[in-house]
Amino acid sequence: MGKLEGKVAIITGAAGGIGTAAAKLFATEGARLMLVDLDEAKLEALTRALGEERTAYAVADVADADQVKGFIAATSERFGGVDIALLNAGIEGKVARIKDQTEADFDRVIAINVRGVWLGLKYVMPEMKKRGGGSIVMTSSTAGIRAVPGLSPYIASKHAVIGLMRSGAMEGAALNIRVNTVNPSPIETPMIERLEDAVNPQRGNTKPMADNTPLRRYGQPEEVARLMLFLSSDDSSFCTGGVYMVDGGVSAGRN
Numbered sequence: 001m002g003k004l005e006g007k008v009a010i011i012t013g014a015a016g017g018i019g020t021a022a023a024k025l026f027a028t029e030g031a032r033l034m035l036v037d038l039d040e041a042k043l044e045a046l047t048r049a050l051g052e053e054r055t056a057y058a059v060a061d062v063a064d065a066d067q068v069k070g071f072i073a074a075t076s077e078r079f080g081g082v083d084i085a086l087l088n089a090g091i092e093g094k095v096a097r098i099k100d101q102t103e104a105d106f107d108r109v110i111a112i113n114v115r116g117v118w119l120g121l122k123y124v125m126p127e128m129k130k131r132g133g134g135s136i137v138m139t140s141s142t143a144g145i146r147a148v149p150g151l152s153p154y155i156a157s158k159h160a161v162i163g164l165m166r167s168g169a170m171e172g173a174a175l176n177i178r179v180n181t182v183n184p185s186p187i188e189t190p191m192i193e194r195l196e197d198a199v200n201p202q203r204g205n206t207k208p209m210a211d212n213t214p215l216r217r218y219g220q221p222e223e224v225a226r227l228m229l230f231l232s233s234d235d236s237s238f239c240t241g242g243v244y245m246v247d248g249g250v251s252a253g254r255n
Contacts, residue, residue: 002030003233008079010034010072012062012120013089015042017189018139021221022086022228023050029229031084034075036060062089062116065123072123082127084232087120088139090157092191095150106153113157114164121168125177133176135232138165139224142185142247158183162243169241178240180231185247186210188218214249 009026013019014035020042023033027050035043035057043057056078058071075082093109094101117138128134143151144158161181168179186209210218227246230236245251 005030007083009084011086012036015039017221021225025225063111068119081131085124109153114160136179140181180242
């Protein structure tokens with residue numbers, strides 16, 4: 001029997017690299033899935049691949065309260081409740097110094113990366129309460145514990161995700177709802193490719209972020225998914241309020 005047999009999981013950002021890897025792994029472990037993203041074509045293809053009898057999808061903006069309530073309600077209607085929520089949707093935003101970022105640049109990142117996580121937390125916890133508890137896993141980043149130049153909105157948002165996680169863990173404990181973050185970087189996804197290009201468009205080295213990682217490589221989405229599985233399953237039954245790094249050693253060298 002799989003680690004998530006009988007469990008119902010919502011995955012936001014399911015069309016991205018980490019979200020897709022988590023969906024595939026969770027499906028093999030027996031979970032029934034609601035996949036959420038804005039890319040309907042990818043959601044539809046992933047749902048077919050995983051099996052429509054155990055998988056559904058919702059095209060939704062995680063920063064819109066009505067749409068968040070909608071996909072949570074649809075999950076409960078289709079599968080009978082919610083046990084696990086991977087609040088994984090996020091964007092990196094524009095790479096620019098603070099003086100060159102606009103208010104619109106900042107607001108866009110905060111809306112998806114912070115408001116989206118807060119809305120997910122707000123509306124999924126009551127559904128988990130009905131099931132006697134659950135697990136919420138939020139995707140933060142090494143940017144949630146450190147900083148680099150040129151990504152101030154993203155860095156602020158990922159620090160905020162850790163704050164939301166800690167608040168959720170404190171409030172959720174009495175309801176048997178566990179809340180944790182996973183903090184990856186750098187993972188071989190399209191986001192990393194965009195960041196590499198934006199930070200150093202003339203780079204001769206094709207993977208400078210990988211070379212600056214103690215393990216000297218990118219992480220793979222599946223490596224993040226395995227940590228998400230641990231935090232979503234009963235294997236982590238005494239884990240809440242934690243910041244879990246999956247970063248090839250990047251955080252070990254921070255000040």
